[in-house]
Amino acid sequence: MAWDERQQRLLAAMGLRVWAPPAAGAPAAEAPAVAAVAAVAEAEAAPPVRARPAQAVPAAAPAQAPAAAPWSPATGALAGLGWPELREAVAGCRACSLCEKRTQTVFGVGHPQAAWMVVGEAPGEQEDREGEPFVGAAGQLLDRMLAALSLTRAADGEVPREQRVYIANTLKCRPPGNRNPTPEELAKCEPFLVRQIELVRPRLILAMGRFAVQALLRSDEPIGKLRGRVHRYQGLPLIVTYHPAYLLRNLPEKAKAWDDLCLAAEVFEGRAGGTALDALQPAQ
Numbered sequence: 001m002a003w004d005e006r007q008q009r010l011l012a013a014m015g016l017r018v019w020a021p022p023a024a025g026a027p028a029a030e031a032p033a034v035a036a037v038a039a040v041a042e043a044e045a046a047p048p049v050r051a052r053p054a055q056a057v058p059a060a061a062p063a064q065a066p067a068a069a070p071w072s073p074a075t076g077a078l079a080g081l082g083w084p085e086l087r088e089a090v091a092g093c094r095a096c097s098l099c100e101k102r103t104q105t106v107f108g109v110g111h112p113q114a115a116w117m118v119v120g121e122a123p124g125e126q127e128d129r130e131g132e133p134f135v136g137a138a139g140q141l142l143d144r145m146l147a148a149l150s151l152t153r154a155a156d157g158e159v160p161r162e163q164r165v166y167i168a169n170t171l172k173c174r175p176p177g178n179r180n181p182t183p184e185e186l187a188k189c190e191p192f193l194v195r196q197i198e199l200v201r202p203r204l205i206l207a208m209g210r211f212a213v214q215a216l217l218r219s220d221e222p223i224g225k226l227r228g229r230v231h232r233y234q235g236l237p238l239i240v241t242y243h244p245a246y247l248l249r250n251l252p253e254k255a256k257a258w259d260d261l262c263l264a265a266e267v268f269e270g271r272a273g274g275t276a277l278d279a280l281q282p283a284q
């Protein structure tokens, strides 16, 4: 099979190389017997942690100023909130016990009017420290995958909307020890994600990982069974794929994630047909 230029860029970005038959007369290379794509191991060193500015210790509040009640998804009309208010609501949320151990909430990153939206799972240690989703090795892999499709998380107004990506997690606080979130925690936090999607109004959602899929599709099926077709969330096309952190631990799965990204690009451009569109799921 011949890969077009974009497919080759995507393969390279994901650390995959295409096997090509040796030229006539050339010494035989160690070619895979069946697969056309071979995963290339890549040990990715974690990037240096960006120093956070020192934060001044706030002065004690005057005695006569009663503290405002902390926000939680259940105590306010999230449906009416704009970006600043929603960010503030997340930062002050104490609706579940994850608030107790967090360094800070991890709201989201990217242009607020993006055509693509990536939904991940929960902040890890580095995200908790930096306050941004998808940092570290998994974040770098995601950025390379996005760049292969000419997409960026940069909130740069010069970038056309079709190339902008907004990234948010299903949970805004880190589960201690990177344990799996509980169904209760996911349920408590979900309204924040719902409002983010409403505000971004993306043209396509990429759901990365089991908990993102559970939240958006209400499905307990494994990723392997849900990927490869077009689902719907509130009428928006939604593509399921593996979380980059999982791909770093399971290198051969990168080829599948590459297929998922190609499908997402085809759907976005209105080029997906046949199998993918035949499998459209009813609106949630």
Ligand code: SF4
Pocket (backbone or CB within 6 Å): 090, 093, 094, 095, 096, 097, 098, 099, 105, 171, 172, 173, 185, 188, 189
């Ligand atoms: S995880 Fe979500 S619901 Fe729980 S405290 Fe954090 S922001 Fe609130």
